Each structure stands twice: as C-alpha cells, then as structure tokens.
Amino acid sequence: MTEPSEATAAADPSDPGSPAESSTAATGLRSVTTRATLxxxxxxxxxxxxxxxxxxxxxxFDSALLPYAVATVFLAFGVAYRYTVWISAPGARRLFKQGWRSLFSMENFRKAPTALPKMIATYLGFQKFLGARSHARWAAHQLIFWGCVLAALITFPLTWGWFTFTSGTGSGPGYEMRIWGFKILGFDSLNLLGWLMFHGLDIAAVLVIPGASYFLWRRMKDRGAATGQRFAYDLVPLIALIVISVTGLLLTFSSIFLHGGGYQFLAILHMVSVVFTLIYIPFGKFFHIVQRPAAVGMQLFKYTARENDEVFLCRRCQEPVDTGPYVENLRGTMRDLTLDFDSWAEYCPRCKRVLRGSAYLSHVKKGFK
Known part of the structure; x- marks a missing residue:
C-alpha cells in the first residue's frame, strides 16, 4: 500500500493539524467577527x-453631556458585538435558543403563569442564589446592583436628552419633569420629592460605595478570592465604581458647601471615570450583567421540565441528576464541541468520581504491577 502524498495529507480535513482545518476555523472566525461587527x-x-x-x-439634548452620549454609543456597539460572539459558541447558542423558546412558550405560560415573574424577581432582582454562598456577599451585591440600576435609570435618559427638568422661572423652586417633551409631573424642589429627584444619583452613590468597598476589601484579604484574581478583570471594575461614586458625591459637596470650588476639575474626573467604565463594560467583568438575563430562560427551561416530572436519574445509582431535557441539552452541546464522552452527562457527580477511580485502578495502576 502506498503512502499518501503530502498534498493529499495537507488537504485532509480530518487531520486536526491540516491547513484545511485551519482554513475552516479561520473562515468561521471571520464569519463570527463579521456578524458581530454588523x-x-x-x-x-x-x-x-x-x-x-x-x-x-x-x-x-444637552451638549455638555456629549461625551457621555458618545460613550453610550460605544457601549451599545461593544455589547452587541460581544453578545453576538458569545452566542456563536455552541454552549451559549443552545442556552440562548432554549431560553428564548421557554420564554415565549404558551404551554409554559399556561402551566406556570407566575414562574417567569417570580424568577425575574428572585434570580435577577434579589439574586437569592448569592445568599447561599454568603449573606454578606449577597448584601454587598444588592447594594451595588440597586445603586447601579438607579444610576442607569437616571443617567441614560438624561444623557440622551429624553429626560429633562424645566422651570418656568429659570431657577425654581417649581420644576416640571418631562420625558420626550411630554410633561409627566410638576414638583417643588424644596420638598421631599424634589430633594429625592435632584439627589437620586447621590443616593445611588451611597449604595454603591459600601458594596464595592466590601468586595474590594474581600479581594485584598480573602486568600480564596485573591488566588488567581487579575487586576484589570477583578479589581479595576470595583475601583471604577468607587471613583465614579465618590467624585459624584464630591460634585454635590462642592456645589453646596464650597460654592463651586474645584467643581470643574471634579466634573472632568467624574466624566473620565464614567466614560472609561461604559466603554469597559462589554469587554470586562461587567459583561455578566448582560449575560445574566439569558440564564433566566434556562432556569425557566429547567423549572418547567421539573413541573412535568421529567427528572433524569443517574444510570448507575438512580439518584436524580437534573431534568431530562437539560441533560439532553448538555449532551447536545458536548457533541457540538466534538467531545466524545457526552454519555457522562447521564451520571451524577459522585458516580463520575467512582467510575474515574475504577478506570484508574483498571487501566493505569495495573501497569505498575
């Protein structure tokens, strides 16, 4: 039998190191990049x-807020780009499809009409899954979460010119809040409602500072958290949140107590920190904010399967592993990734360890006799 020629071997797509496979991978990467860019x-x-x-x-539109508006446009580009790349991976693509299929399933809605609102409240809003790890971490995360939500609800519409405060006299105390030019309500800036309206960002900063400081302290002191942490990925987001919050509070302090002293410098520092953070979000740790809602769909997918008693039992010990559709989805993902041991998804974690130990005794240790 003759040996295959170099040209034939090079063109063989089954060869993992062949130029044909490298070309296919490069083409796939270019395709994903093109879709993400578009x-x-x-x-x-x-x-x-x-x-x-x-x-x-x-x-x-307030021209003084132009840098913030430009940063949000870059933020939109980055989020769309990164999200498209993310859901192009086999595992994320299956998660995305199954999640949306569960969200828009009328059958799921008929069987469990309150499941989706409950999961949004507990999984996204109050993040009860964090409480199982640590009550302190849960509380700190809640402070950051609600502080950032409040700041986003105020900052983005103001930056885009959707949300304005106008006064008939030009200096108050009576103001009108308008959205898209339509009057929503009128208020007196000297009463409690007016104070809350004009100090919403200060309240958000007061919430964020202790939460971010706790996580920063934990990463400095806790050996488990410090192991493997990266400065740009783990510490920079926390520092950025603290800088934004502190400089925002200092702007209020300067205008009230210092008659505007140092206001211009603080305004520039605050703007730079906010713009940097907005651009950083899609490509750093904050991207999980965008990813998290997709997990709600998967949780709903698992929940409805449990409601239908579609629980998959371990092939070895007959203990529940997860829902049947979830196990099959996991096996499909492993097949997409050309992992030839997808049947292992049908075993519970304990039985996987036992089987690995038995295989070691039979095939590895046996060679030392």
Missing amino acids: AGVGVSLLLIVAIVLGSRMLRT
Missing part, C-alpha cells in the same frame, strides 16, 4: 436615531 454597527445606529428622535431632534 450587529454592533446596527445597534449603535439605532441608538443614535433614538437619541435624535427622543430629544426632539436634539432640541432637549
């Missing part, structure tokens, strides 16, 4: 159009 550009353009229309053709 998605990012499309979302960015939609946001620009929304800013123009929502600010009534820029009539209510």
Whole structure:
C-alpha cells in the first residue's frame, strides 16, 4: 500500500493539524467577527436615531453631556458585538435558543403563569442564589446592583436628552419633569420629592460605595478570592465604581458647601471615570450583567421540565441528576464541541468520581504491577 502524498495529507480535513482545518476555523472566525461587527454597527445606529428622535431632534439634548452620549454609543456597539460572539459558541447558542423558546412558550405560560415573574424577581432582582454562598456577599451585591440600576435609570435618559427638568422661572423652586417633551409631573424642589429627584444619583452613590468597598476589601484579604484574581478583570471594575461614586458625591459637596470650588476639575474626573467604565463594560467583568438575563430562560427551561416530572436519574445509582431535557441539552452541546464522552452527562457527580477511580485502578495502576 502506498503512502499518501503530502498534498493529499495537507488537504485532509480530518487531520486536526491540516491547513484545511485551519482554513475552516479561520473562515468561521471571520464569519463570527463579521456578524458581530454588523450587529454592533446596527445597534449603535439605532441608538443614535433614538437619541435624535427622543430629544426632539436634539432640541432637549444637552451638549455638555456629549461625551457621555458618545460613550453610550460605544457601549451599545461593544455589547452587541460581544453578545453576538458569545452566542456563536455552541454552549451559549443552545442556552440562548432554549431560553428564548421557554420564554415565549404558551404551554409554559399556561402551566406556570407566575414562574417567569417570580424568577425575574428572585434570580435577577434579589439574586437569592448569592445568599447561599454568603449573606454578606449577597448584601454587598444588592447594594451595588440597586445603586447601579438607579444610576442607569437616571443617567441614560438624561444623557440622551429624553429626560429633562424645566422651570418656568429659570431657577425654581417649581420644576416640571418631562420625558420626550411630554410633561409627566410638576414638583417643588424644596420638598421631599424634589430633594429625592435632584439627589437620586447621590443616593445611588451611597449604595454603591459600601458594596464595592466590601468586595474590594474581600479581594485584598480573602486568600480564596485573591488566588488567581487579575487586576484589570477583578479589581479595576470595583475601583471604577468607587471613583465614579465618590467624585459624584464630591460634585454635590462642592456645589453646596464650597460654592463651586474645584467643581470643574471634579466634573472632568467624574466624566473620565464614567466614560472609561461604559466603554469597559462589554469587554470586562461587567459583561455578566448582560449575560445574566439569558440564564433566566434556562432556569425557566429547567423549572418547567421539573413541573412535568421529567427528572433524569443517574444510570448507575438512580439518584436524580437534573431534568431530562437539560441533560439532553448538555449532551447536545458536548457533541457540538466534538467531545466524545457526552454519555457522562447521564451520571451524577459522585458516580463520575467512582467510575474515574475504577478506570484508574483498571487501566493505569495495573501497569505498575
């Protein structure tokens, strides 16, 4: 039998090191990058159009907030780009499809109409799964979460010119809150409602500072947290949140107690920290904020399967492993990744350890006799 020629071997796509496979991988990567770039550009353009229309053709757009608005456009591009790349991976793609299928399933809604609101409240809002790890971590995460949500709800509409405060006298105390040019309510800036309206970002900062400080302290002191941590990935987000919050509070302090002393410097420092953080979000640890809602769909997928008693039992000990559809979804993901041991998903963690130990005794240790 003759040996295959070099040309034949090079063109064999089954050869993992062949140029054919490398070319296929490169083509796939270019395709994903192209789709992600187009998605990012499309979302960015939609946001620009929304800013123009929502600010009534820029009539209510504050030019002093232009750097923040530009940063949000970059944020939109980055989130769309990274999300498209993420769901292009086999595991994430299956998670994404199954999650959305569960969310829009009328059968699921009929069987468990309150399941989705309950999961949104407990999994996204109050994040009860964190409480099982540590009550202190849960409390700190809640402070950061609600502080950032409050800040986003105030900052983004103001930055885009959607949300404005106007006064008939130009200096108050009576103000009108308008959204897209339509009056929502009028209030007196000297009463409690007015104080809350004008100090919402200060309240958000007061919530974020202790939460971020706790996690920063924990990463400095806890050996488990410090092991393997990276400065840019783990510490920079916390430092950025603290800098944003502190400089925001200092702006209020300067305007009230220092008659504007140092306000310009603080405003620039605050702007730089906010712009940096917005651009950082899609490509750092904060990206899990965007990923987390997709997990709600998967939780709903597992919940509805449990409601239908579709529990999969371990092939060895007959103990429950997970829901049947979830195990099959996991096996499908492993097959997509060309992992030839997808049947292991049908065993519980304890039995996997036992089987690995038995295989070691039979096939590895046996060679030392």
